[in-house]
């Protein structure tokens with residue numbers, strides 16, 4: 096196995112720079128070779144900024160022997176078609192969230208990865224943070240006792256200018272949804288990752304403030320398989336926007352996180368002595384780009400580990416689709432005004 100894994104970025108908009116910087120943070124493990132975009136000028140500018148090659152087309156990048164992994168950073172509704180092409184070209188894949196936006200797309204991604212024996216990891220960078228890992232472990236170790244409530248609140252601000260900044264933003268066909276599918280998916284993933292599988296959801300969805308065809312505000316009641324109950328709330332229409340808040344409450348203890356920082360750790364006789372409470376350092380509550388590259392770097396390292404050891408990445412196809420399946424169930428509930436069971 097070659098020492099350094101070689102990466103190529105597909106789609107060079109807002110999030111692509113985070114991927115480039117994350118790859119370049121680990122020069123002993125990874126090398127960023129090139130970029131491609133349907134708008135060649137954009138790829139060329141990006142390539143100059145990062146000192147890498149601009150591939151004229153996606154096919155040219157996918158046929159290059161110099162690329163082991165592609166990072167798919169195109170608008171969400173285009174992920175599936177690019178994933179399938181890349182899988183057929185036998186490239187390993189890191190795909191931005193949401194992995195895809197319809198059940199049919201999710202199924203075809205699953206099939207393409209299986210048929211071509213490649214590794215795919217769907218971005219959920221917050222899972223790699225210390226706060227989330229410690230919370231997950233505390234729940235698994237039973238330190239909170241029986242989980243009673245598990246809630247995620249994502250009260251964000253995205254301006255009308257943000258939605259107007261790209262023709263795909265806020266559209267059903269390419270964004271796949273609004274406050275929940277785009278911004279809220281991170282929280283949905285953390286909630287299901289920490290509090291376990293969700294049995295059913297009941298939701299109310301509205302477009303209250305922004306001029307978009309999808310929801311800017313949504314609240315859902317959640318029934319977990321464990322018997323716990325919870326709330327998922329996502330909006331992009333409140334001022335000024337608060338950091339995402341995750342609360343896990345059990346009959347023996349409770350933990351609260353703002354973004355990925357632990358802000359409350361109320362457990363008697365906690366066996367972790369090094370818990371440091373601190374407010375969220377940076378938050379994308381009102382600024383989409385106020386995220387660090389740290390989570391992406393850790394997830395990329397996890398993919399490199401999986402490639403080298405021929406094992407699964409932490410967030411493989413199965414894990415990546417869980418949050419999308421939950422969101423699609425929530426949308427169905429809001430549309431049909433009834434409880435939707437995840438397994439019907």
Ligand SMILES: NC(=O)c1ccc[n+]([C@@H]2O[C@H](COP(=O)([O-])OP(=O)(O)OC[C@H]3O[C@@H](n4cnc5c(N)ncnc54)[C@H](O)[C@@H]3O)[C@@H](O)[C@H]2O)c1
Pocket residue numbers: 105106107108109110111131132133134137153168169170171173177191192193218220261277386
């Ligand atoms: N993980 C995170 O925190 C995070 C944050 C922001 C965005 N994202 C995700 O990243 C993705 C991209 O979002 P963005 O804000 O960077 O979008 P963007 O509109 O800024 O950039 C998308 C780029 O992809 C290009 N493109 C479109 N179709 C293409 C194709 N078929 N092949 C190659 N290039 C193509 C466009 O020309 C554009 O340059 C979305 O899925 C979004 O949900 C994730």
